[in-house]
Amino acid sequence: MEWTGLQPEMVRSELTEIVGDAHVSTDDADRLVYATDWFWLPQMWLDRGEIPRKPDFIVRPKSAEEISAILQVANAYRIPVIPWGGGSGSQGGALPVFGGIVLDTKRMNRIIEIDEKSLTVTAEAGINGKQLEWAVNEKGLMLPHYPASANCATLGGYLAPRGTGTISTKYGKAEDLVLRMQVVLPDGHILRTPIVPQHAAGPDFYRLFLGSEGTFGVITEATMQLDYLPECRLLRAVLFEDLTDAIEAGRQIMTRRLEPFVIRLYDPRSTASRVKKILGYELEGAYMVLGFDGDKDIATLQEEKAMDIINGFGARDLGREPGEAWWNHRYDFYYPPQSLKLPWMYGTTETVTTYDKIEKLYFAEKKAVEEGYKEWDIDFIGHFSHWFHWGVMVYTRFIIRNPPDDAKEAVRLHNRVWNTAMTAVLENGGMVNEHHGVGLKLSRFMRRQYGDAWPLLDRIKKTLDPNGIMNPGKVGFGH
């Protein structure tokens, strides 16, 4: 569907006035590239010869003020605006499903301040995650948010979908690391949240923007908590015969507050497939990587205490090398052709719940997916990777190696598998997502997820964005 004629030219002239001609694009190539993010569906759609909905404009602003002016134009013409960071989201959160303006934030990539006393960094939201990390590393510091997407994602992309990184088990999710933000509201108003998040001066409204994925406004700047680079990182791997024992061992380590920076527990199916493929270990059972960092004496003691717990379950200590190999190659899983890629169909149905429910949820989802799609020879794998004091996230995935060739048939099968998986998740006390966000993919499950609480969110959305211009079709809004 092409939008042609006088009106798009009117819009273009106004956008050009704001950011300059060089930073507004309607080129064929740009519009196609910005029509897909990391969601399987649009990638498959394109791969099967179909054309996904393209943005009408790609605009690259340099400041919050320019974004404010762009949003005012978008309101005047009732055009959708889709904030774009690294385009690495797997949920379709950056897809221009109704066309409009893709607002690429990557020109806003300045580091404003590194405060070495309070251990904070303030940066514009379009900065690349890895580049931000390199910059703070030069001061002996780290931003302890290490997602697999750090090479490509932006700071704004860390926060907008409430992302989680590899070392979140000790340091928290991205949302736990943010102190303050600058946000441009849908009407163009620019606001800054208070200087610290923990206080008693009224409600915690700044968290509204975390997880809103651009539907409540555009995050343009953030102050993030830093940590010192650890003196040591102690890693090792252990092998459990039984997944139930492994989950219980992880629970005990967490509830006794031994502070591992990582517990990565692969289910037996993942151990046999992904661990073998990427790390080369042929093992039967549940493979767990365990890591402690910081002060060497403290980390050593924490590791000893954790190993006491693990030994109590009769797990086999594989030593340091397999743990360190995992750490050094932890992102190799995401490089094609080692990663899951087309023409396969796949989806990450990751979820989180409390310890009392997690095992039942995992097995219920596994059974529903495996039995429901047996004729497709579906593979269901998972790992437990982000642990809390109260529960754990499970990163479950389905894989169909011979999906339908027809694009529309593939969409239907894909969505049926997701319906099955999310129904099992919701019926067993899980959240539809822990860290990839909602995007387009999970938008249709949001009402079921929140039940009685949903109308409040919907009212907030309508108040902030009465014209519905901000990222329509995502996070349950704009259907």
Place this chain on the structure above:
Amino acid sequence: MNTAIGAIENCRFCLMCRHVAPVGHITHNESVTPHGIALVAAMQRQGQLTWNPSTLDVLYAEPDGGNCRAHCVTDQPLPAAIAAIRAEVADDGLAPPEVVRAHDRIAENHSAFGSYEPATKQGEWGLFVGDVGFNLAQETMRAALKLLEACELDVVSVGCGLDSGFIPCSLGYPRTAQAQARLCIEEVQRTGIKKLLVLSPQDLFAFLQMHQERLDIAWPEDVVIIDLVDFLASQVPNLKMIPPAGTAENATAYVDPTHAVRLPRRFDAARTLCEVALGYAPLELFWREDRAHPVGSTAIQFTRPDIGVRLTEARLEDAINRGAQSIVCDDPVTLYELRLRNESNLHIQGLYETLLTQLPPHS
């Protein structure tokens, strides 16, 4: 079909080198990152896009600096794939006029920047000077030769004004690149050289990797190819350099040259020479060593000169942002480009020229 083209089927699904993608950084445009270029190329092959000014702009935006592959866990040869696709475009008569002109100049003169003068002497040791070193940066070539003389080496200069095949290959003209590569080998063989020092990393990359991988041309096994930086670093104890006086202030930054990411052995060697030349460890740029970005000295100066200029300006800005008052580099190709675009007060100095001033008298 060139087998390297298969890389686009992986790179179009991957964003993992975005953090070191130089053109993406200066344009902030997804389409000209390795992922975007691969996606556009793949969609053209699938028939969802055609080659037109917009899509050709994307195809010719890849700088062939090697950053993406240097950081690729699965070693996808995307720059070679892009070069092979450009060859198809050229065969179809769709290459941009400025690309065609650059190619024609090399095909006619064996040089993009001037003239080629084949060597007439014979010797065991040779220095491959290359096109830019001979035609645009003779002071670097002369300094290198004097340093080698101080090492008591009798060196034959070869490849004076000769393109190593890198530029035509990257432009999308593999047959011309093969002819250039053969000329390089023939000259080395004719002069009897068995140990070939190479002045520019661009030519070194061509000899060590590109000729074999992209052009299917193997160098004779009895010729050893050596990075000049590596060799000179190994000679430091023998050269008896005089430390520079009054050099307490650390105000000079080392610029890892274009293609350095493809030649990681040279990181330490270049810094060893810098310490000797400056009297202190050089200031480090943000974009250094394995993340060093190219200047606009690759084929991008012909394919997308607008991007080439910005790449060079970005390296200069990096130095200024780090507080450098001067920058030093060994590569004549990088040095020439930096000097050409420098509009600041930064002093740009050649590493070999600086080292020359530290040699004892009469050495």
